[in-house]
């Protein structure tokens with residue numbers, strides 16, 4: 111029996127589809143990221159999984175038991191399936207310890223104490239245990255929120271972009287800490303985000319969602335090298351359409367820059383990035399603009415340049 115299974119979920123709001131025929135199976139301890147642009151149905155999906163939203167069709171099963179939607183259950187939601195989002199609220203007048211202990215109020219005292227100590231350690235919060243939420247940074251507050259959601263050991267943890275209020279450095283630090291803590295636990299985790307980079311910092315197991323539909327599933331290498339659509343391809347890098355060819359695209363790093371022979375263009379912009387200069391090149395024929403990596407940092411704005419590539423690197427991409 112599959113541990114957590116979602117089959118053929120569909121949901122529309124005022125007859126506009128938000129989620130279409132979505133299925134997923136997870137075993138205990140699996141970790142998956144769902145990447146999709148704003149409005150692609152990520153939150154709708156997680157809310158249905160957590161029993162907080164009513165589906166039109168399909169079902170969610172945990173250990174073979176149906177997750178009931180709010181129409182079928184008096185108190186919506188489950189302790190076993192925890193959803194955390196950006197607006198998670200801490201109790202402002204309770205310390206870190208008290209916030210984490212709150213969900214454990216009705217549990218055995220010794221168990222509650224041992225859970226608290228484990229979570230404080232796993233999330234690196236021991237030295238902040240007495241502090242109030244306002245005495246913590248945004249990242250630390252999110253850690254407390256997540257630790258508190260994990261207090262009663264949910265079997266499935268659903269993370270709905272819980273880091274979007276943090277700055278990039280804080281976010282990367284929290285993702286690194288969290289990834290480590292979550293792997294130590296045995297919960298199954300689904301992380302949804304619009305940011306592929308954030309997703310990859312947590313797991314290499316990806317699902318791409320677009321307009322409510324799963325369009326591709328796989329690890330980052332599979333998706334990067336064999337994207338099925340332009341949308342999936344663009345999550346990894348810009349793509350360049352080859353003139354006079356239908357749906358044939360190249361990534362910026364697959365284009366070779368030469369001083370003669372090939373497709374002629376002019377460098378119209380150059381940006382310094384960590385590993386290479388990123389050039390914008392206006393093609394002579396047709397005037398399309400390509401983005402091309404210049405790892406040797408050789409070309410300047412105004413230079414004439416010829417573009418070449420290996421045919422095996424050409425991606426055939428549908429819309």
Ligand SMILES: Nc1ncnc2c1ncn2[C@@H]1O[C@H](COP(=O)(O)OP(=O)(O)OP(=O)(O)O)[C@@H](O)[C@H]1O
Pocket residue numbers: 123124127128146147148149150151152153154155304
């Ligand atoms: N309660 C609602 N009533 C009407 N339409 C809704 C409701 N909730 C979501 N939608 C619509 O359903 C679609 C999917 O929304 P959802 O919030 O699931 O997407 P999302 O991928 O989580 O977006 P974001 O990344 O912006 O949070 C959107 O078009 C949204 O406008």
